[in-house]
Structures are given as structure tokens and as C-alpha cells.
Amino acid sequence: MLQFYEKCKKAVIEGDSDLALKLATEAIDKNKPVLDVIEKGFVKGIEEVGRLWEDGTFFLPELVMGAEAIKKALSLLNPILSDQQTKGFKKGKVVIGTVEGDVHDIGKTLVATMLSASGFEVYDLGFDVGVDSFIEGADKWGVNCIASSALLTTTMQKQRGIIEKLKERGIRNKYTVIVGGAPCSRKWADEIGADGYAKDAVSAVTLVGKLIGGD
Ligand code: B12
Numbered sequence: 001m002l003q004f005y006e007k008c009k010k011a012v013i014e015g016d017s018d019l020a021l022k023l024a025t026e027a028i029d030k031n032k033p034v035l036d037v038i039e040k041g042f043v044k045g046i047e048e049v050g051r052l053w054e055d056g057t058f059f060l061p062e063l064v065m066g067a068e069a070i071k072k073a074l075s076l077l078n079p080i081l082s083d084q085q086t087k088g089f090k091k092g093k094v095v096i097g098t099v100e101g102d103v104h105d106i107g108k109t110l111v112a113t114m115l116s117a118s119g120f121e122v123y124d125l126g127f128d129v130g131v132d133s134f135i136e137g138a139d140k141w142g143v144n145c146i147a148s149s150a151l152l153t154t155t156m157q158k159q160r161g162i163i164e165k166l167k168e169r170g171i172r173n174k175y176t177v178i179v180g181g182a183p184c185s186r187k188w189a190d191e192i193g194a195d196g197y198a199k200d201a202v203s204a205v206t207l208v209g210k211l212i213g214g215d
Helices: 002-013 017-029 034-054 060-084 106-117 131-141 157-168 186-192 201-212
Strands: 093-098 121-124 145-149 176-180
Touching: 002 017, 002 034, 002 060, 017 034, 017 060, 034 060, 034 106, 060 106, 093 106, 093 131, 106 121, 106 145, 106 176, 106 201, 121 131, 131 145, 131 157, 145 157, 145 201, 157 176, 157 186, 176 186, 176 201
Parallel strands: 093 121, 093 145, 145 176
Antiparallel strands: none
């Protein structure tokens, strides 16, 4: 199995979308554990791409190709992931999105998938979502939780913006607000007055379960 994860990782590092898609298909056909294939294979690949980009080995085209490869694989694997999980009664409603000015949506989509697979009703606003849109969505769908993702140190300020706007409107207590994304931390969540932070999709499910799901 380790060798298979390595192949998935390599396909993303090499930006080979066709191979990524082929491996995702093979994982489904051979009934491999989808969450592990994603996290121990494809996600490890995009993390390595990020590292190689940071140290100057890769340039933007390689970063984009790596992202395209993992997105291709996830377009097949995410729906399967939802089906593999047990679906019970709806535990609560969550609106999620990547903040304004930020197009990174791979991790956010994974969190959204895992939450809905775990029984939450999830409204995914996509990426580059303005503060007002989060709040309008929360209001429209009557959610319990507002979840935002930010991958850039610049855009993470918008997570603070969501909380400030809720306070300004006098509705901060109406919603549980959680944050995530690579530059975020428990400390960041505390600093901006969020109710929670989780480092990955699996712990996001545990967190939301604790905060709104009655777990
Ligand atoms: C893929 C990628 C891209 C792709 C994004 C494609 C897409 N559709 O998402 C593309 C090529 C478009 C891109 C563009 C850019 N990128 Co980029 N990118 C990355 C990379 C390599 C991987 C991100 C990723 O998908 N990781 C995999 C997922 C699964 O992990 P994740 O996103 O962290 O999500 C997990 C957790 O964080 C958590 N989580 C995520 N969201 C949430 C939300 C909640 C509520 C919770 C609870 C948890 C949670 O759960 C997720 C699943 O486990 C990172 C490097 C890195 N290591 O993060 C750089 C990185 C984020 N990018 C970076 C930069 C600088 C850029 C650009 C500015 C580059 C440029 N010069 O144009 C642009 C910005 C464009 C913009 N305006 O947004 C920097 C940011 C530096 C910084 N300090 O701000 C990074 C860190 C690279 C680096 N090492 O320097 N990028």
C-alpha cells in the first residue's frame, strides 16, 4: 500500500493529471481506503510541491500543475469519500468557504466533504468569498456554524473580518465560528475570538461535532 501512496504523491509532484486520475480510478476499483489515499498519497504530493516551490526548485507553472493533478484525483475521490462514510441524521448546518482574495480551495473542499460525509448539512460557498457573503449565507440557510479557510498570511485577516462584522451587527453569539488553513493555529483562533480551529479535515469533523453536533 505504501508504494501506491508513493505513486499518488509522485503524480502530484510531477504535475501529471492523467496519472493522478488513473491512480484515483485504480484506488476506487481496488477498494482502497479513500481517505488514506488522499491524505497519505495525493496531499503529501501537494505539500512537497509547496516545499519545492518555497525553496525555489519549482516555479508557478509547477505549482499550478501539481494543484491541477490533485484536483483531478479529488474530483473522483471526494464523492466516494462521502459515500463511504455512514450517513445518519443531520447533526447541524455549516456554511464554509475560502476567504476573499484567496483561491486555495483544495483543503476547504476536503473539509466540506468530510463534514457532509459525517452527517452535517454543508453549504460550500467556494473560494474568494467576501465577509458579507459568509454572513448572508449563514442567515439564508440558518446555519449553526460559519467555517472559513485561508491559506495566505495576508488573506487570513478576513477571518478576523467575519467575526468583527458579526459583532458589528450584534449577531456574534448566533453562530459558532471556526477557522482553518495552513497559516492558522489555535493561537490565531484565540486572537481573533473564533470558537475553534482544526488542523486538518478529520479534526475539523471532531471539532464541529463537539461544538455543534452534540458529540
Ligand atoms: C496548491 C497551492 C496553490 C494552488 C491552489 C489551487 C487550489 N485550487 O486550491 C495555486 C497554484 C492556484 C496557488 C496560488 C498561489 N499560492 Co499557493 N499554494 C499551494 C500549496 C502548494 C498547497 C495548498 C494545498 O492545497 N494543500 C493541501 C490541502 C489538503 O491542505 P490545506 O489547504 O492546508 O487544508 C487542510 C488544513 O489546512 C485544514 N483546513 C483547510 N481549510 C480549513 C477550514 C477550516 C474551517 C478548518 C477547520 C480546517 C481547514 O484541513 C485541510 C485538509 O486536511 C501551498 C503550500 C502548503 N504547504 O500549504 C501553497 C501556498 C499556500 N501558496 C502560496 C502562495 C504565495 C501562492 C500565490 C500568492 C503564488 C503567486 N505568486 O501567485 C498564489 C495565490 C493566489 C491567491 N490569490 O489565492 C504560499 C503562501 C505563503 C503565505 N505565507 O502566505 C504557500 C504556503 C506556498 C509557500 N510555501 O510559500 N497555490
